[in-house]
Amino acid sequence: MVDCNMCGSAGTKPLFRVKGFDLVQCVRCDLAYVSNPPDPEGLRKLYSAGESDYHSELHDPDSAASRRMAAIAARHLTFTRRFVTEGRLVDVGCSSGEFLLLAQKAGFDCSGIEFSEESAIEARRRTGLTVERGTLHDTTIEAGSCDVLTLFDVIEHVPDPLADLARAFELLAPGGWLVLSTPNIDGLFPRASRPLANRLDYWPHPEPPHHLFQFSQTTLSRMVGQAGFSVEGVRHCNIDLAYTFGTPATLARMPKRLAYAALFAPLAKLGPMLNMGDWLYMAARKPKAN
Numbered sequence: 300m301v302d303c304n305m306c307g308s309a310g311t312k313p314l315f316r317v318k319g320f321d322l323v324q325c326v327r328c329d330l331a332y333v334s335n336p337p338d339p340e341g342l343r344k345l346y347s348a349g350e351s352d353y354h355s356e357l358h359d360p361d362s363a364a365s366r367r368m369a370a371i372a373a374r375h376l377t378f379t380r381r382f383v384t385e386g387r388l389v390d391v392g393c394s395s396g397e398f399l400l401l402a403q404k405a406g407f408d409c410s411g412i413e414f415s416e417e418s419a420i421e422a423r424r425r426t427g428l429t430v431e432r433g434t435l436h437d438t439t440i441e442a443g444s445c446d447v448l449t450l451f452d453v454i455e456h457v458p459d460p461l462a463d464l465a466r467a468f469e470l471l472a473p474g475g476w477l478v479l480s481t482p483n484i485d486g487l488f489p490r491a492s493r494p495l496a497n498r499l500d501y502w503p504h505p506e507p508p509h510h511l512f513q514f515s516q517t518t519l520s521r522m523v524g525q526a527g528f529s530v531e532g533v534r535h536c537n538i539d540l541a542y543t544f545g546t547p548a549t550l551a552r553m554p555k556r557l558a559y560a561a562l563f564a565p566l567a568k569l570g571p572m573l574n575m576g577d578w579l580y581m582a583a584r585k586p587k588a589n
Contacts, residue, residue, distance in 0.1 A: 386446025
């Protein structure tokens with residue numbers, strides 16, 4: 300069992316248990332996290348295309364997963380360009396390189412970092428760009444040399460997000476931008492469906508053990524600030540409904556899931572309008588040099 304990554308407290312309350320993993324919430328700072336995460340070897344296996352299909356569909360540009368990721372990459376770029384439009388950009392967790400391709404076309408000087416060896420190889424092949432295999436802590440990038448670091452749907456996967464944010468702060472130049480996205484546990488759909496999670500043994504918002512942490516806007520802002528950044532902008536979105544609830548074809552074969560989707564999908568769609576989306580973007584800035 301691990302203590303809270305943000306405040307160090309050992310006090311927790313249970314939220315949800317699935318596949319033997321316990322999602323808990325810190326009673327001091329409200330950060331939600333998996334208290335019994337996989338060990339390093341277990342995490343490596345989760346992101347190995349040889350042992351999991353987590354990335355494999357993305358290698359086919361005509362697959363539904365690739366088309367979905369292309370649309371998401373365009374959304375990533377739109378949000379990023381609200382704050383910064385040029386400079387050296389490193390995409391952390393770049394997967395097969397969809398966002399890198401778009402960012403390069405938009406004028407950024409791009410490279411990537413990817414934990415999955417198979418996906419790093421695919422990203423290099425597709426983009427022709429430098430893509431390091433590893434993490435922020437393994438990179439050969441010099442401290443203070445980046446203008447933009449993007450971590451789209453990454454921070455919830457890493458075992459020590461506060462350390463990753465501190466490392467991002469080191470790598471960014473003064474005035475540099477950190478742009479990230481993550482699921483929002485305080486979104487309208489996650490909040491409304493949480494009371495039923497343990498009764499139904501089903502809560503499609505958190506994904507233990509892939510998602511080791513579940514942030515809200517409040518907890519993410521606090522952790523980003525703890526790492527030295529100032530939050531400059533937030534945007535609420537909803538996760539693709541087919542991804543959360545299932546495709547129409549799948550739901551047609553599963554009446555109980557269809558009923559669940561009928562109850563909660565409208566709330567997932569409504570959430571962003573109330574600044575309670577189940578997915579959020581955040582842009583934060585490293586202070587400029589005096």
